[in-house]
Amino acid sequence: GQNIDQPTEMTATEGAIVQINCTYQTSGFNGLFWYQQHAGEAPTFLSYNVLDGLEEKGRFSSFLSRSKGYSYLLLKELQMKDSASYLCASLDSNYQLIWGAGTKLIIKP
């Protein structure tokens, strides 16, 4: 079966760094997406990884290890506005996105 695992909830402090992990098992693999979703809003694109390694984009970075079926999203210099759910999604062999349940990130002052 196809499965995406990520923690349900994480808490971090403003200004700190947090890493949100995601493991995936899908039928084929064509890349890994991270989306941010604020409460009551639609998801917005954060990153896409298809090759192993770390991709940095400002305060956000995303890492992929295809051999381990593992990815993480790294958020630096946390701001209160980063409080949101972070969705991990794997693009399978049919180019269909398989979604994780999302990680709710709570930022405390």
Add this chain to the structure above:
Amino acid sequence: GAVVSQHPSRVICKSGTSVKIECRSLDFQATTMFWYRQFPKQSLMLMATSNEGSKATYEQGVEKDKFLINHASLTLSTLTVTSAHPEDSSFYICSASSGSGRAFPYEQYFGPGTRLTVT
């Protein structure tokens, strides 16, 4: 760029009535559009995938006669919830993929969502 609009943003309807939700790609041609449903504190659940000019492909467990999808043009897809019941109350989100021309052809651009409440 890559803006997707969705209308209405909120709708309340009575049980037994039908509701139509529109999804439009404003600045690109969407070869593929996706319809999702999301219940509170749950992940996105793909309902169906539609390509312009062809019938939608529904996910297992989604009633095609209840959730009518039309993708008549490269910029518009509609979802009609027919004979709505309270259990259909949910957050419905559409997304669109250009298939080419953007950073990632399979990147999905999401509309703002429609919150449906059936009383």
